[in-house]
Every structure is written in C-alpha cells, then in structure tokens.
Amino acid sequence: MKETSNLFTPKELADWQQALDLANYTNILHHCHxxxxxxxxxxxxxxxxxxxxxxxxxxxxxxxD
Incomplete structure (x- = not known):
C-alpha cells in the first residue's frame, strides 16, 4: 500500500489538509454524555x-446520504 504522501504533490497534500482543517473547524458534532x-x-x-x-x-x- 502506498503512503498518502506519495499519492499527492506537496501542494495537493497541503490543499487537502487545509480543506480538512476547514471542515473540522466549521462542522463539529457535539454529543453530551x-x-x-x-x-x-x-x-x-x-x-x-x-x-x-x-x-x-x-x-x-x-x-x-
């Protein structure tokens, strides 16, 4: 299995990580125990x-879905 870092160029990887950071920041499900x-x-x-x-x-x- 290839490492994720080998699937993307450094810029593509940085863009992907930034998109995940934004998604995490703007949409967090909270569940009170x-x-x-x-x-x-x-x-x-x-x-x-x-x-x-x-x-x-x-x-x-x-x-x-």
Whole structure:
C-alpha cells in the first residue's frame, strides 16, 4: 500500500489538509454524555446542561446520504 504522501504533490497534500482543517473547524458534532443532547457547532463547546463530558466528532467523517 502506498503512503498518502506519495499519492499527492506537496501542494495537493497541503490543499487537502487545509480543506480538512476547514471542515473540522466549521462542522463539529457535539454529543453530551450527561443529557444526550446533540448539536453542531464550529467551535468546541460545553453542553447547555453545564457538562464538559462532551464527545466531538468532525462532521466530514459522516457520509452524505
């Protein structure tokens, strides 16, 4: 299996990484482990119930279907 860095030129790899960073920044799914609330925000947040026990998953990891 080829390494990812061998599949792209240095500029293509930098562009791809920048696109992922932007997707992560603008769409983060939050799930509170205390009250089960879920929401999407562009920054890491605590839950409105006050809990800091929040799981965060970048939305780009979910399929679009």
């Amino acid at each position: 205390v009250c089960d609330r879920e929401w999407v925000a562009s920054t890491e947040e605590i839950c409105c119930c006050g809990s800091r026990s929040v799981e965060r998953i970048a939305c780009w990891q979910f399929p679009d």
